[in-house]
Amino acid sequence: MVLVLVEQAGGNAIDPSLQTLTLARSFGQPVHALLVGSATDLTQHGVAVAHVAQHVALGAYAPDAWAAMLNQLAVQLNASAVLAAGTDRGNEVMARFAARTGLPLAANCTSVSPGPPLTVTRLRWGGSLLEEARLNSERPLITVAPYVVPIEPSSMPADVEPFAPELTDENLLVRVVEHVAAPGGGVSLTEAKVVVSGGRGVGSKEGFAIIEELAGLLGAAVGCSRAVTSAGWRPHTDQVGQTGTKVAPDVYIACGISGATQHMAGLKGAKRILAINSDAQAPMMQNADYTVAGDLKEIVPAISAEIRKVK
Amino acid sequence: MRVLACIKRVPITGGRIVLTDDSLAIDTRHLGFTMSPHEECGVEEAVRIIEAGGGDSVVLTLGPPEAVEQLRDAMALGIDRAIHLQTDGREWDGEATAAALTEAIKADEAASGRFDLVFFGNESADSGGFQVGARVAYALARPCVTGLKRVTIEGASVRCEQEVEGGRDVYVVPLPAVLTVKEGLNLPRYPSVPGRMRAGRKPVTATNPVRPEPRLELVRLVVPAGQGRRAESLGTGAAAAPAVVEMLRKAGVL
Ligand SMILES: Cc1cc2nc3c(=O)[nH]c(=O)nc-3n(C[C@H](O)[C@H](O)[C@H](O)COP(=O)(O)OP(=O)(O)OC[C@H]3O[C@@H](n4cnc5c(N)ncnc54)[C@H](O)[C@@H]3O)c2cc1C
Ligand SMILES: Nc1ncnc2c1ncn2[C@@H]1O[C@H](COP(=O)(O)O)[C@@H](O)[C@H]1O
Numbered sequence: 001m002v003l004v005l006v007e008q009a010g011g012n013a014i015d016p017s018l019q020t021l022t023l024a025r026s027f028g029q030p031v032h033a034l035l036v037g038s039a040t041d042l043t044q045h046g047v048a049v050a051h052v053a054q055h056v057a058l059g060a061y062a063p064d065a066w067a068a069m070l071n072q073l074a075v076q077l078n079a080s081a082v083l084a085a086g087t088d089r090g091n092e093v094m095a096r097f098a099a100r101t102g103l104p105l106a107a108n109c110t111s112v113s114p115g116p117p118l119t120v121t122r123l124r125w126g127g128s129l130l131e132e133a134r135l136n137s138e139r140p141l142i143t144v145a146p147y148v149v150p151i152e153p154s155s156m157p158a159d160v161e162p163f164a165p166e167l168t169d170e171n172l173l174v175r176v177v178e179h180v181a182a183p184g185g186g187v188s189l190t191e192a193k194v195v196v197s198g199g200r201g202v203g204s205k206e207g208f209a210i211i212e213e214l215a216g217l218l219g220a221a222v223g224c225s226r227a228v229t230s231a232g233w234r235p236h237t238d239q240v241g242q243t244g245t246k247v248a249p250d251v252y253i254a255c256g257i258s259g260a261t262q263h264m265a266g267l268k269g270a271k272r273i274l275a276i277n278s279d280a281q282a283p284m285m286q287n288a289d290y291t292v293a294g295d296l297k298e299i300v301p302a303i304s305a306e307i308r309k310v311k
Numbered sequence: 312m313r314v315l316a317c318i319k320r321v322p323i324t325g326g327r328i329v330l331t332d333d334s335l336a337i338d339t340r341h342l343g344f345t346m347s348p349h350e351e352c353g354v355e356e357a358v359r360i361i362e363a364g365g366g367d368s369v370v371l372t373l374g375p376p377e378a379v380e381q382l383r384d385a386m387a388l389g390i391d392r393a394i395h396l397q398t399d400g401r402e403w404d405g406e407a408t409a410a411a412l413t414e415a416i417k418a419d420e421a422a423s424g425r426f427d428l429v430f431f432g433n434e435s436a437d438s439g440g441f442q443v444g445a446r447v448a449y450a451l452a453r454p455c456v457t458g459l460k461r462v463t464i465e466g467a468s469v470r471c472e473q474e475v476e477g478g479r480d481v482y483v484v485p486l487p488a489v490l491t492v493k494e495g496l497n498l499p500r501y502p503s504v505p506g507r508m509r510a511g512r513k514p515v516t517a518t519n520p521v522r523p524e525p526r527l528e529l530v531r532l533v534v535p536a537g538q539g540r541r542a543e544s545l546g547t548g549a550a551a552a553p554a555v556v557e558m559l560r561k562a563g564v565l
Binding site: 009061063086088091092094095096098099100102104105106107108119121123124125126127128129130131132133134135136137143173174175176177178179180181182193194218226229230232236237239242243244250251258259260261262271272273274275282283284285286287288289290291292293294295298299301302303305306307310 | 328347434440442449457475476477478479482484493494499526531537543547556564565
């Protein structure tokens with residue numbers, strides 16, 4: 001059997017965990033799930049047994065405790081592989097699991113061919129490059145890149161079994177002691193339908209006034225490139241890309257952004273890209289759906305004026 | 312305080328990734344190199360902590376001889392000295408990297424005293440293994456908090472903030488600790504000219520660890536197929552505005 005850590009939010013399994021359950025079935029073995037704290041309905045996801053971990057100390061997230069539990073269950077069930085979603089939590093729990101067991105870990109896999117030897121395809125450079133690798137391990141540890149594997153429902157009445165992990169003080173040393181809610185307001189970059197984004201070509205902090213104006217007219221979020229955050233023109237929370245935010249708007253408007261692979265790594269989910277750039281040869285102009293060549297300082301205000309006219 | 316930052320040399324890939332003929336590496340003949348933005352924030356944080364409280368800061372890398380450039384970059388930002396675990400340029404997997412870094416940390420601590428904090432990037436820019444920090448922390452039996460956007464030293468503890476859905480999760484752990492950080496933790500300074508000159512004179516200790524056979528073994532790299540975008544021109548200059556508005560309308564966002 002293979003064991004999958006299933007994360008929950010608001011009482012439901014999160015999509016990246018369901019994607020992981022789908023990928024786990026490619027091992028051709030029964031799939032067991034570990035749920036922490038509470039059960040959730042997995043009957044449509046091909047799970048033979050859902051193990052629900054319960055312990056007084058599990059009220060607050062404690063990554064080492066999650067890793068310890070996952071290991072205890074993997075040993076108890078003699079799991080032939082252990083998987084989790086390639087989320088922040090999934091990756092950190094699996095890294096800790098790998099550390100305590102001395103096993104290799106392949107992060108952010110997009111496919112698995114059960115061996116031996118087991119081979120995986122995994123993301124590098126935030127998805128700008130793929131790696132095919134052999135995972136030489138008696139118990140492969142794998143995280144699955146989010147939103148790559150489509151969820152395939154498979155109906156199976158999962159047995160739900162309680163699981164009582166043994167946790168030490170050491171497992172609970174690192175735990176969430178406080179949650180600070182984010183201040184509301186503004187259009188969130190991850191959820192925006194339109195993102196108007198500026199790069200070094202915007203020229204200055206003040207230059208972003210025309211970007212903000214267009215974003216305001218479109219109900220869009222403002223984004224930017226790393227050149228802009230490094231210069232201190234915008235906060236890092238606006239940065240799109242490999243080390244910034246990944247966006248998935250209907251339209252992404254890239255103004256004065258050259259289109260480095262690390263910026264494009266944040267745009268994989270964008271439905272349409274409009275590039276505005278004075279250099280027709282810029283990679284962004286080749287990798288966009290629509291282009292306007294020229295000076296953004298003229299083009300962006302002209303688009304705003306045109307929108308005002310038709311509104 | 313003694314603070315360590317671990318960094319990795321990676322190519323700056325530009326607009327298109329080109330592979331070597333054997334597809335085992337990126338063709339870097341025409342590329343510059345850097346450390347990951349995450350790691351640069353780790354370096355900056357280490358420098359700020361020592362500036363504020365006094366002590367000693369060290370930067371550590373496992374990489375080819377040329378990685379000394381990234382060590383100098385870190386020292387130009389204010390790190391005091393460097394440790395270079397030299398390789399022949401072949402890739403080391405996360406497990407092997409962590410083992411070599413752990414050994415180097417233990418050796419340095421035996422000679423110069425314990426590091427109160429060890430900084431890592433949340434993930435390396437190139438291989439994105441998401442694991443070296445946690446592995447080193449476990450081997451050193453120290454608490455590890457990952458993906459941090461704010462770090463505050465509070466006496467013998469460190470308050471760590473992680474960005475999560477809807478806000479921030481806070482952890483407080485005792486020192487010594489291992490922290491993995493993300494870009495946005497701080498805004499790294501630009502190295503000054505005197506900073507660069509001083510960096511050239513700061514000490515670099517080099518050793519040559521033996522590379523174990525990787526258990527996560529690279530078979531080949533593949534550049535993913537493009538997303539099939541066709542780059543339709545909507546025109547040039549301000550005159551293109553009506554065509555842009557028409558496109559926005561068709562896309563259903565106006
Ligand atoms: C490990 C790593 C991670 C990284 N992560 C990120 C990331 O998350 N996000 C990110 O954005 N970058 C990231 N980068 C940096 C990335 O490599 C580029 O350096 C950066 O994206 C460049 O920003 P830019 O396009 O704004 O600037 P430039 O590359 O300087 O491009 C400016 C563009 O503006 C155009 N332009 C200039 N003037 C005008 C004008 N008046 N009108 C119209 N167009 C004009 C130019 O033709 C040019 O194409 C990362 C780099 C590394 C090594
Ligand atoms: N070769 C290396 N030398 C020094 N530090 C490294 C090396 N590889 C990875 N690291 C550190 O470990 C972090 C996580 O790497 P990874 O597990 O590969 O994603 C990086 O951000 C670096 O801080």
